Amino acid sequence: MTQNSFFHFPARNPDETHRAATPLELMFDLASVIAIAAAAHGLAHAVEEAHAVQGVIGFLCSFFMIWWAWMNYTWFASAYDDNSSAFRILTMVIMFGALILAAGIGAVFTHERIWLALLGFIVMRLGMAVCWLGAARADRSRRRTALRYAGGIAVMQIYWIAFVAFVPPTAAIYLPLFLIGAAGELTVPALAERHGTTSWHRHHMIERYGLLNIIVLGETFIAITAMIQLDSGAAFPDADLLWLATLSATISFSLWGLYFTDEDHLASDELGHALIWGYGHFALFSAGAATGVGMLVMLHAFDPAAHVDLQTGILATVIPVAIYIATLWLIRDRIHLDGAGRWLLPVVAGLVLLIALTAPMALELIAVLLVATALVRRRLNRISTGNAP
Missing domain, CATH: 1.20.1410 (I/LWEQ domain)
Incomplete structure (x- = not known):
């Protein structure tokens, strides 16, 4: 296996000097801000229509999806961004997922099934799963950590698909099940990193x-x-x-x-x-x-x-x-x-x-x-x- 093989992301040095955000990361932020603006618009409309509680819940749920996908990518890029064509392609796929998510956020505030937002989230998250598989191929010392990330992400996407497919947005159990899913997502890094901390740059x-x-x-x-x-x-x-x-x-x-x-x-x-x-x-x-x-x-x-x-x-x-x-x-x-x-x-x-x-x-x-x-x-x-x- 050569270092130049596709989807092969070696770990970066966490102590390298002058490490700064790349133009690709800044463009990723731009895709995220479009989704954040869509969530903010939904909250503003809900407050003005005297539906503040429902609006806040919808805003926090949609913001979690945006922030979580952004955060996972950001920590991965800090540890494994090798500026390769493969990494750039996967980043652009994930960015496109953010734009799909932004287009679907409106459904969060109208109590409709969030299929489009879910599609965007899944594109972003499965893109990250592929990134972690690439890290597992190149970073042998942290292979177990990377595979746990990839597996955890994939399992959680199955949960989200079942959640949106079978639970009506108006059901009393909808929010508790969303919170369980959010807790599951938050647990993945905590469990994965215990088996070998990735080489992110502080x-x-x-x-x-x-x-x-x-x-x-x-x-x-x-x-x-x-x-x-x-x-x-x-x-x-x-x-x-x-x-x-x-x-x-x-x-x-x-x-x-x-x-x-x-x-x-x-x-x-x-x-x-x-x-x-x-x-x-x-x-x-x-x-x-x-x-x-x-x-x-x-x-x-x-x-x-x-x-x-x-x-x-x-x-x-x-x-x-x-x-x-x-x-x-x-x-x-x-x-x-x-x-x-x-x-x-x-x-x-x-x-x-x-x-x-x-x-x-x-x-x-x-x-x-x-x-x-x-x-x-x-x-x-x-x-x-x-x-x-």
């Missing part, structure tokens, strides 16, 4: 997750841009909407500033820590995208024909912000910070919710609080690394 993974975080926060930019758009014949944006856009941008920039600090997010390559960090980002990413949804709802509250008020829009924005901040504490600050500063983000998450529920001018106060929090968090980082002036 700093490469930190960069890849950071890039997707920028993408999900980009959902807020869509709302902010819509707030600033001119009405027909107007020479200047509506003053109220311009102020709303300013506050929304302040919140968005603050979330970016809270995430991107100088210390490494992923402190070690120990399996348990990596799983918490990797899996924990599901809540953070989904909350980032949902923040943009909330901003759109706030915008639509200014439409006299809309069936939503501004307070609903504020809550739809602020609740994801609080989840984003609390999750950032779970995956990073509880490990990196000591003393009272370690509890900054949980306290701020609670204050954000309290202000939204009780205070007048809540959005203004929350924007100021988040700016102050981002500045204090940056100061804490400098103190912890000994770089404070």
Whole structure:
């Protein structure tokens, strides 16, 4: 078997220097963001039609499918991307699956069988199974790990097909069975990696997750841009909407500033820590995208024909912000910070919710609080690394 044989992916060196995201990975992210935007659109429509609970459930289920396929590919690419034609072809197949998934997400919010979304998910996941078989051929020391990945992925696709085929979306057991399937998917890497950790690159993974975080926060930019758009014949944006856009941008920039600090997010390559960090980002990413949804709802509250008020829009924005901040504490600050500063983000998450529920001018106060929090968090980082002036 030669190193150049097709579907033969040797392990990369996890200590190589200057490892950065490739153009192919960035294009993969672009395919994922189309699916994320489709899920966000479904959530926004559900909230505006007073079906928030159903919308949130549909959003989280569809976002899980998107994020899980993205995450599996990203970790595999970090360990086995050899820039070969075979790897590029499989990546493009998986990307096409993401586009099919995006096209089918609408059915999640209309309580129809999600055949098209399932097809896209299966294309992505079986593409990954082939990738793992290629890794099993080339990386003999981790052959058992790779085969467990491939087998686990294949078994879970059988589960999803049976789930969609036999369980009506309106059945009471539909959501519990979906959650069982999600738990099964999450279990595959945890079991496979125990038999030999793959050679993923820690700093490469930190960069890849950071890039997707920028993408999900980009959902807020869509709302902010819509707030600033001119009405027909107007020479200047509506003053109220311009102020709303300013506050929304302040919140968005603050979330970016809270995430991107100088210390490494992923402190070690120990399996348990990596799983918490990797899996924990599901809540953070989904909350980032949902923040943009909330901003759109706030915008639509200014439409006299809309069936939503501004307070609903504020809550739809602020609740994801609080989840984003609390999750950032779970995956990073509880490990990196000591003393009272370690509890900054949980306290701020609670204050954000309290202000939204009780205070007048809540959005203004929350924007100021988040700016102050981002500045204090940056100061804490400098103190912890000994770089404070």
